[in-house]
Amino acid sequence: MLESTDDHILPFQVEGLDVRGRVVRLGPSIDSVLNRHDYPPVVSKVLGEAVALTVLLGSSLKIDGRFQLQTRSNGAIDMLVVDFEAPDRLRAYARYDADRLAEMPSVATGDLLGHGHLAMTIDAGGDMNRYQGVVPLEGNSLEEAAHQYFRQSEQIPTRVRLAVAEAFGGNGSGGSHAWRAGGLLVQFLPAAGERIRTQDLHPGDAPEDLVMPPADDDDAWTEAQALVETIEDHELIDPTIASEQLLFRLFHERGVRVFNGQGVRESCRCSQERILGMLKSFSDEERRDMVGDDGAITVTCEFCSRKYTLSPSDVGISDS
Structure with missing residues (x-):
């Protein structure tokens, strides 16, 4: 039996490629978040990407706690804040400069965010210490920032795909519309740790023009990444394509196994x-x-x- 496509997280494993991951599909929850603030479409798209990424990462928490993604930057969208409270509650908002936004020729996420940093914080609550990882934003996308986070903080080969769009009904743009978001996270987690090859950190006293050679990827991870790259944005947000169907399209030749899913809901903690x-x-x-x-x-x-x-x-x- 296929799980509900909307507002749902589905964990999976591909044993033939030694990868694990999650698919998230957001419908009414992300539409509620974005429409409540009446953001310009480009702001809604960037915040939707941030929400999908936060749910992908926060849903990995094995304890009741809170995962927060926050950006601070010099772009027209100078702040994003997304809270995911395990196991299923999310809320989010964006701060932007409408005048700067109107003057921008580009709507690429990296250009809208500009330069600054992205912080990911895990708060387990109680007396437990908070953990925070910070990566720079240098005109790059949220997908690229997530990849850098995993390279420097977790050292786990990771590939993330994010997609956000408005779905229109009726007479095109004049009819009904709703925001949708989706995301896929795949990580290479072989039993033999030595199969994970990471690039050496750049030595601080090296010449400025020194180029560090990339580490050779394991064949299984190379194949997994190539398969992930075949995903079209519409496949991540299409309500007629269940998460199980998407995973079967990608990995059926290698044998994909899904686990019990988890619902997601928009819910604020204020009182x-x-x-x-x-x-x-x-x-x-x-x-x-x-x-x-x-x-x-x-x-x-x-x-x-x-x-x-x-x-x-x-x-x-x-x-x-």
């Missing part, structure tokens, strides 16, 4: 209690400055756009 706790961390003077002309403090959640209205007394401000 009246969390907002109160945040406001009480400010000084009395800062809280007084937050009081509006209507005599109330209004806070809007950046993720879900929900508005919270509180009285000064709620946050410990007296009338005197």
